[in-house]
Amino acid sequence: MTSTTLKNAMPIVATALGRKFGVQVQVGGQQAATDGQTIWLPDLPADSHLRPVAWGLLAHEASHVRHTDMVVYQAAAGHSPVRRYLLNLLEDIRIELAIRRDYPGTEATLARVIDWMRAEGQLEPPKFDDHPAQILTAALLLILRHRVLGQQALSQPAQQAERVLRQTFPAALVHRLLGLLTEVRGLRSTAEAADLAERIQQLLDAEAQAPQPTEVPSSDADAETESDDGDSQAVDAGTDVGVPPRDDEPTQENQEPDGAREEGAPNDAADPTSSSAGDDEASAESEVRQDAGAETDGDQSDSGAPDRLPEGSGSASTPGTEYADPAADSMARAAGSESSAQGAGDPASGGPLQRVLAAGEGDLADDLFSRARQVMISHSGDAGFSLSKLPVAEEASCHPRLGEVLHRQVEATSRALIARLQGLVQSSRMDRPQAVCRGRTLVPARLHRSGVGDARLFARRRERVAPNTAFHLLVDLSGSMNNPTSSGRRAFRVALESALAVALALERIPGVSVAVSAFPGLGGDEERITRLVQHGQSVRQRAGAFQQGPRGGTPLAQALWYAAADLTLRPETRRVILVMTDGVPNDWAAAVEILGLCEASGIEPVGIGIACDVSALFRVGTRVQEAGDLKQALFGLAERLLVA
Structure with missing residues (x-):
């Protein structure tokens, strides 16, 4: 079984959370x-360690349903893989911030997913020899989730990812990129997230096309590193550092008098921390480092020279090139534009930015929840339990004129049933008078008992509690319901008219709530169920929804899961599922499972077999052959269930 108790069953809990978030949830299947x-969520056992992951995934996806404009998202996601990843990352951050404002408890729910991922060895920082696109996307994911969402489990990975990011890409690019990321907290719509993703890609495009210097003095690298540290602190604090500087504006690290340096030349301003290095710094600037595969903590060496990066990852200031000796500097500058054109034509041989822009899906970091989805799906079939699905509800269209016609057809029947049930309930709510020795009302029929010394001549009445029952009527509309009964009428019409008559009668009784659903869904979709009447709706106003026809098979198990989830959330103390069916369910074992869970949880399932014996499924039920028998059976069962 999926669960030993209905309350802990995956479909029931998912339905409760779905209603809380205002979204539709379907449980079962392989997605x-x-x-x-x-x-859609796979079904998991009650003792599965992946249950918290499932609730976190549900909260994440619910925030997408509530806050993501899918039309805008799909249109913006049709660009390059990098652009699509950036949009998905920014939108994930935006919608999780939004649902945390609506439901503060989701912050802990989502944090448990991150904790599970870290325990499983996921969300590791990128390595220096990874593809540049992997480094960029993985670093952005970790940095944003740690600094914007405050997910503390990602503190160390985010710091290491930033070190790798700074060693792989130019410092000026990282500075501007972190400046753009300060806008993430203020994103208010999917369109704004798409706009920010576009601006980030435009930044990457501009940096990839601009000619890059081949050498940066250590003093300039130190100054840029300090400036970048300030950027990261601003993102961490959630405050703006201002709009990233344009190419024609001086930044904080290069504010010096006009003419102090040529355009495109490295900044020669001395850094106080590196000036003490003396002549050792000058010699270190031309030294070619040989420890290409070693990781670095991002600090400058004693000589102040920038570290050599792993092969293929570029330098901290010149993407795709190694530090050249001074004699080759002029040659590299002259070939700058040619190199850019060549890199664009052959991205694999270009620098890191060219490789990022040419990256495919396999070169990017994994989607945050992709691994969680795969693990949940794989575990949903391990225990050997049934993969019965909780169907998604769909509203039946209501035709007022047809509803009036149908209401007139069942009015006489429903009126008689109303009088019968109300009279029955009214009498059941009052016990017969009990003879007592004291009171205000004499019992005339007992006055003669005073002659034999019996003083119990007075009547006492005690009012009983009114019915407090929630009904959910399930109507089978499978293809076989199109068969005629012995009276010549179609079985589905008899069932729908009878359900309408009973619903009209039940809603008039104080303390009784009723809902009616038909299965399968419109068009025979077994993963959906058609709602005819919801609890609290006027049955008469919804009479037009009972104009339905037969379709599809008999997904009884799915319909029972839906009705059970609906009744579990009702406040009434007594709950009854009334099923009208004429055939064998598609999945017998799944139907038996959910019926057992219902009975164990106090929900009373009642079956009415139309020309079919349902006693093998339902402990309480009956079998009818004709329309008149069906109506009488419904009336008798309703009386029994209301006053039992």
């Missing part, structure tokens, strides 16, 4: 995703 309207 964990959303289409912007419905969320």
Whole structure:
């Protein structure tokens, strides 16, 4: 079984959370995703360690359903893989911030998913020899989740990822990139997230096309590192550092008198921390480092010279090139534009930025929840339990004129049933008078008992509690319901008219709530169920929804899961599922499972077999052959369930 108790069953809990978030949830099958309207989750055992991961995924996907404009998202995601990843990352951060404002408890729910991922060895920082696109996207994911969402489990990975990012890409690019990331907290829509993703890609494009210097003195590298540290602190604090400087504006690290340095030349301003290095610094600037594969903590060496990066990852200031000796500097400058054109034509041989822009899906960091989805799906089939699904509810269209016609057809029946049930309930709420020795009302029929010394001549009445029952009527509309009964009428019409008559009668009784659903869904979709009446709706106003036709098979198990989830969330103390069906369910074992869970949880399932014996499934039920028998069976069962 999926669960020993109905309350802990995955479909029930998912339904409760879905209602809390205001989204549709479907449980079962082999997918964990959303289409912007419905969320799919695999079924997991109650003792599965992945349950917290499932609730975190549900909260994440629910925030997408509530806050993501899928039309804008799909249109903006049709660009390059890098652009699509950037948009998905920014939108994930934005919608999780939004749902945390609506439901503060989701912060802890989502944090547990991150804790699980870290325990599973996921969300590791990128390495120096990774593809540049992997380094960029993985670093942005870790930095934003740590600094914007405050997920503390990512503190160390985010710091290491930033060190690798700074060693792989030019310092000026990292400075501007971190400046753009300060806008993430203020994103208010999917369109704004798409705009920011576009501006980030434009920044990458501009930096990739601009000619890059081949050498940066250590003093300039130190100054840029200090400036970048200030950027990261601003992102961490969630405050703006201002709009990133344009190419024609001086930045903080190069504010010096006009003519102090030529355009495109490295900054020659001395850094106080590096000036003490003396002649050792000058000699270290031309030294070619040989420890290409070693990781670095990002600090300058004693000589102040920048560290050599792993092969293929570029330098801290010149993407795709190594530090050249002074004699080759002029040659490299002259070939700058040619190198850019060549890099664009052959991205694999270009620098890190060219490789980022040419990256494919396999070169990027994994989607945050992709591994969680795969693990959940793989575990959903390990225990050998049934993969019965919780169907998604769909509203039946209501035709007022047809509803009036149908209401007139069942009005006489429903009126008689109303009088019968109300009279029955009214009488059941009052016990027969009890003879007592004291009171205000005499019992005339007992006055003769005073002659034999019996003083119990007075009547006492005690009012009983009114019915406090929630009904959910399930109507089978499978293809076989199109068969005629012995009276010549179609079985589905008899079932729908009878359900409408009973619903009209039940809603008039104080303390009784009723809902009616038909299965399968419109078009025979077994993963959906059609709602005819919801609790609290006027049955008469919804009479037009009972104009339905037969379709599809008999997904009884899915319909029972839906009704059970609906009744579990009701406040009434007594809960009854009334099923009208004429055939064998598609999945017998799954139907038996959910019926057992219902009975164990106090929900009373009642079956009415139309020309079919349902006693093998339902402990309480009956079998009818004709329309008149069906109506009488419904009336008798309703009486029994209301006053039992």
